[in-house]
Amino acid sequence: MFIGHVEITGKAALAPMAGVADRAFRRICADHGAACVVGEMVSSKGLTYGDRKSAELLELDADIRPAAIQLFGDDPATMARAAVQAMDYKPDWIDINMGCPAPKIAGNHCGSALMREPELCRQIVQAVKEAVAVPVTAKIRKGYSKNEVNAVEVALACEAGGADAITVHGRTRDQMYAPPVDWDIIRQVKEAVKVPVIGNGDVVDALSAAAMYEQTGCDLVMVGRGALGAPWVFSQIEAYLVHGRLLPTPTMAQRMTVLLRQVELMIAYKGERVAMLEARKHAAWYMNGLRGAAAFRREAGTLSSMEELAGLCAQLVLAEERGEL
Template sequence: MRIGPYAIDPPVVLAPMAGVTDKPFRQLCKRLGAGLAVSEMTTADPRLWTTRKSRQRMDHVGEPDPVSVQIAGYDPAMLAQAARYNVDHGAQLIDINMGCPAKKVCNVWSGSALLQDEPLVARILAAVVNAVDVPVTLKIRTGWNRDNRNGLVIAKIAEDAGIAALAVHGRTRADLYQGEAEYETIAAIKAAIRIPVFANGDVDSPAKAKHVLEATGADAVMIGRAAQGRPWIFGEIAHHLATGATLAPPSPREVQGILLGHLDDLYAFYGEAQGVRIARKHLGWYAKDRPENAAFRAVANRAESAGEQQRLTREYFDALAADAAHEFAAAA
């Protein structure tokens, strides 16, 4: 599939997630098979663009093409200005956030709160599309709540405004992340518009990705929470879609290499102190499906330096690798 001049190959996309899809994580997911990685949302308020957090979110130096930056806000003129600013700072795609269900975002009439005001949605999309020469994409939910599923109406507004691609999380704002994703709604949206559609929600395995693409007719799948602690899921899905085969899960030694490299990138990007703090949640995600998770998480969270954090991580995965080798030898 294509978004403007950019081929999205494989059709497996990292969803924007606040506090997660920073530059080190986007680069890691792209290396491991994501065809596109969307940044965590950046504010449209220019008064906040000079903060340390905003400067880090707008750093795209060395990031593989295409660079997709998500912007969030409620004012059409302000969002248009934010789009221009981010394009001037390296964005090759602009994504508009109308999908975030968080209270602090919706309470300022941003994210999925905007789905309640279709005329405002139309004004925002037109303003941003007309402000920049790069493709503009949009991320939405199926509606504000189950009594107001207007995702299909919003999708048509988006197409008419010149939006280049649409990502649909198959839940309403009121559903947050509960219940099952509404793939039938995504299918109806895909059937009604001509622009590419990303299906998002509960895609957590290669088999599920294939099922969702077949059930919805979508052009690509978008992966969010399932990539936390499992960035190799993109390569697994891409391989399955291309061949029908299922890759073996990475060994503890392979996970160790991926994780230690991720830690190095976090320290380099944020500096040691901040990098160590941010790394803690990633360490917990990497270990969540593994034995002795609670013990490892407790130990890793005590580390105050990069060296100590790396040492504890290396020792943990060394022990896992040794156990795996013993089990293999016993079975041979």
């Protein structure tokens, strides 16, 4: 599939996840076959006011492509200026956040609050599109609340503004991340617009990816939480959809090798102190679904050095060998 002129050859994209899908995790997911990656959302206001933290979030690696930068904001002119600034980081396209449910974003008239104003969505897309030469996409939700389901209307508005693709997360803002996810709304958007549609919500493995493609007709699936502690989900989806092969879950030794590499990268990018604090949640995710891992998960919550992490990983490998997990 193509987003504008940018070709996406893989079968599953990594979702933008603020505070989680950082440079290190994006590299790990790309190594495991993510079709493309999207950076953590960046405030258009922060960026245009010269906030250093916003600029740090924009960093993209030249060898992890295609890669998009995601901006949030509610003012078309500010979004356009921010997009121009973001171009210094050479994104393959600019994605516009119209789905974030967090009170400090939606309560500020940004993210999912835009779903209530399709005309403003159109204006934002158009302003950004006119400002930059790369494709522009929008990431929307099903609607704001169960009484305000309007993904089709918002998608059409974004398309009218010039959007090159639309990502649809099949939940309302009010649902935040709670079940159920509505894949039918993704199908409805796909039937309504001409541009490619990226389906998102609860794709967690090869079979759910196949089901998402089949039930919605989407052009690409996007995986968020299903990749946390399980970046190999991308190669599993690829192997199944391209070759019909269901790959086994990696062994504990393989999992721990990936976790260690991810944390090494986090340290290289952020320094050990910040990296180890953030590594705690990632380490716990790598133990998801393991019965008997509660004590290890607690230990992950106190990690403060690479040495401690290596020790924890070794214990987990031993525990699996002994059949304790």
